[in-house]
Amino acid sequence: MPVKTVKGTRDIFYPDIEKWKFFEEKAREILKTYNFKEIITPIFEYTEVFARGIGEDTDIVHKEMYTFKDRKGRSITLRPENTASVVRAYLEHKMYAEGGIKRLFYIGPMFRYERPQKGRYRQFFQLGVEVFGSKNPFIDAETIELVINILEKVGLKGLSVNINSLGCEKCRPVYRENLQKFLKGIKEKLCEDCKRRIDTNPLRVLDCKVPSCKEALKDAPNIQQSLCEDCKEHQAKVFHYLETMGVKYEVEPNLVRGLDYYTRTVFEVVSDNLGSQNAILGGGRYDNLVKEFGGPDTPAFGWALGIDRLVLLLEDKNFDFANKTIYIVPAGNSIDYCFQTAKILRENGLASEVMADSKSLKKALNSVNKQRGRFVLIAGESEREKGIVIFKDMENKTQREIKLENIAKELKDEIDK
RNA sequence: GUGAGCGUAGCUCAAUCGGAUAGAGCACCAGACUGUGGCUCUGGGGGUUGGGGGUUCAAUUCCCCUCGCUCACCCCA
Numbered sequence A: 001m002p003v004k005t006v007k008g009t010r011d012i013f014y015p016d017i018e019k020w021k022f023f024e025e026k027a028r029e030i031l032k033t034y035n036f037k038e039i040i041t042p043i044f045e046y047t048e049v050f051a052r053g054i055g056e057d058t059d060i061v062h063k064e065m066y067t068f069k070d071r072k073g074r075s076i077t078l079r080p081e082n083t084a085s086v087v088r089a090y091l092e093h094k095m096y097a098e099g100g101i102k103r104l105f106y107i108g109p110m111f112r113y114e115r116p117q118k119g120r121y122r123q124f125f126q127l128g129v130e131v132f133g134s135k136n137p138f139i140d141a142e143t144i145e146l147v148i149n150i151l152e153k154v155g156l157k158g159l160s161v162n163i164n165s166l167g168c169e170k171c172r173p174v175y176r177e178n179l180q181k182f183l184k185g186i187k188e189k190l191c192e193d194c195k196r197r198i199d200t201n202p203l204r205v206l207d208c209k210v211p212s213c214k215e216a217l218k219d220a221p222n223i224q225q226s227l228c229e230d231c232k233e234h235q236a237k238v239f240h241y242l243e244t245m246g247v248k249y250e251v252e253p254n255l256v257r258g259l260d261y262y263t264r265t266v267f268e269v270v271s272d273n274l275g276s277q278n279a280i281l282g283g284g285r286y287d288n289l290v291k292e293f294g295g296p297d298t299p300a301f302g303w304a305l306g307i308d309r310l311v312l313l314l315e316d317k318n319f320d321f322a323n324k325t326i327y328i329v330p331a332g333n334s335i336d337y338c339f340q341t342a343k344i345l346r347e348n349g350l351a352s353e354v355m356a357d358s359k360s361l362k363k364a365l366n367s368v369n370k371q372r373g374r375f376v377l378i379a380g381e382s383e384r385e386k387g388i389v390i391f392k393d394m395e396n397k398t399q400r401e402i403k404l405e406n407i408a409k410e411l412k413d414e415i416d417k
Numbered sequence B: 001g002u003g004a005g006c007g008u009a010g011c012u013c014a015a016u017c018g019g020a021u022a023g024a025g026c027a028c029c030a031g032a033c034u035g036u037g038g039c040u041c042u043g044g045g046g047g048u049u050g051g052g053g054g055u056u057c058a059a060u061u062c063c064c065c066u067c068g069c070u071c072a073c074c075c076c077a
Helices: A016-033 A047-054 A059-063 A083-092 A137-153 A171-185 A192-200 A211-216 A229-245 A307-314 A335-347 A361-370 A381-386 A404-416
Strands: A044-046 A066-069 A075-078 A102-111 A123-132 A159-165 A263-271 A279-285 A300-306 A326-329 A352-354 A375-378 A388-393 A398-403
Touching: A016 A102, A016 A123, A016 A137, A016 A307, A044 A047, A044 A083, A047 A059, A047 A075, A047 A083, A083 A102, A083 A123, A083 A300, A123 A137, A123 A307, A137 A159, A137 A229, A137 A263, A137 A279, A137 A300, A159 A229, A171 A192, A229 A263, A279 A307, A300 A307, A326 A335, A326 A361, A335 A352, A335 A381, A335 A404, A361 A375, A375 A404, A381 A388, A388 A404, A398 A404
Parallel strands: A326 A352, A326 A375
Antiparallel strands: A044 A075, A066 A075, A102 A123, A123 A300, A159 A263, A263 A279, A279 A300, A375 A388, A388 A398
């Protein structure tokens, strides 16, 4: 094999692409009903956008980015996520100047240099939303309800919503310090990674999966009990709205996200059927990021969903992609007549394929069978002379003649039946 | 970055203790069947056994290196 896909990347095509499109169309439809507008940002940005946006000390920035120099020596990075880009765009185009709440969504490929495994690729696709300009807890709840709605509409089950609060710039530093103090006390019981994290990112220790660490953390200070009054009230309202919206959730005090910009609400949706890469989507509130980018103080909320993982869950669903293509079969020297027929169908929005290479009627029908085709038009020499085609329904094993001028109307009726 | 398992035809898999021209099913092509499908029968094409090196009279089989895939750690969507 002389050339092949780069490690961690893959081609997505029929029939898998059908699930992909199904999800995308459904999601777009629903997003529209919540008044979200699409934004397409560049696949690559100056490295600084991600370094500042995601946080210099995160694993993503530290060791997972595709970074390279362009021909003028500028440092460029393939986007590892899209929130930083959208924030950059929000500021670059001064969207805040319009006032009100801005609701944006994006869909497209992201890139991270990681060892591939089930549900994890180096090029993967995300659908995400960002809401700018409101610190109202209703936004947290409604934006979570939006994605739960999407998941339900595409028929996913067996998912759970975990939620937590990371506090704000007032109460988080206090908690962080208390946690650090606690961690130093049990340092000897922690794994090597966690020992390092005590200084770099103590909250991440809470999320460690090493059993001995979990055990040692049993009596760790709980962030839920360290929240300030404002954060407590915010969270209580988020919970209240979620309940009135009918969204079920679990409070998970150890839920910490891997990106530095989150404040207050963080959440994720996990599946039991994805192996170890079980997070299908995650997100939360980031009230300080826009300001840190040098913009006006603008609260925001967002989430990102892994489409590759979602499609993996769609695998077992029974998709009924009926083949509605009309296969037009020549007989004798009648390819011109076939094309003439196809043209009429296509002008009327019907899909058709001229079986130009078939060497006999028998082979053509055989070939249609293999493609799971149902509708056939035989447009041979004798049909041309009579100005008709023979319509054949392979499933019902019936056939009849149709005048050429009536085919669009009659076939539409047949297909809609 | 770390660990484990696996790489044989387009796909799923065989090949005895290291032994002869690497097989089968499905798929594909052709014929039986020259304007009416799924079946059946007959025949056919298709392989650098992932790549490289080593041991051996002999390697798909054993050893080393390398590449790839898969899963897990890590991280995250």
